[in-house]
C-alpha cells in the first residue's frame with residue numbers, strides 16, 4: 847500500500863551540509879518528498895516529540911542534541927514507505943548499519959545518527975500530525 851512516513855534529518859547532518867545527499871538516497875529508493883521544512887526545535891519541543899522515550903537514560907542527551915541545530919522534517923510517500931525509509935536509514939546504531947545505508951555512511955554515533963524515521967503506521971500518523979497540517983502535504 848502507498849504510505850506516508852515522517853523523516854527528520856538531524857542536527858549532525860544539517861551541520862555537515864548532508865541534506866541533499868540524504869534526500870537523494872530516499873528519492874533513489876522511490877520515496878517522494880510530499881512535505882518539507884527546516885526548523886530549529888526547542889528542547890521542550892524535542893521532548894514532546896520524543897515523549898515515548900522520556901523514561902530512557904538518554905532522554906536528556908537526545909532532546910539536547912535535537913535542539914542543538916536545525917533539522918529538516920519531511921513527509922515521505924511511497925509504496926511501503928515506512929519500511930522502505932527504515933531500510934534506507936539502516937540500523938539505529940551506525941556500527942550495526944548495513945553498507946550503503948544513510949547511517950552507515952553518515953552517522954557519527956547512536957545518538958548523533960543523522961536521521962529519524964517513524965517505526966509504525968500509528969507512529970507515522972502521529973509524527974506527521976506533530977509537524978504538518980493537511981494543507982502542507984502536497985502529493
Ligand code: CMP
Nearest residue numbers: 904907908938956957958959961962963
Ligand atoms: P530515533 O530513531 O530518532 O529514535 C530515538 C533516538 O534515540 C534514536 O533514533 C537514537 O538516536 C537515540 N538513542 C537511542 N539509543 C541511544 C543511546 N544509547 N544514547 C543516545 N541516544 C540514543
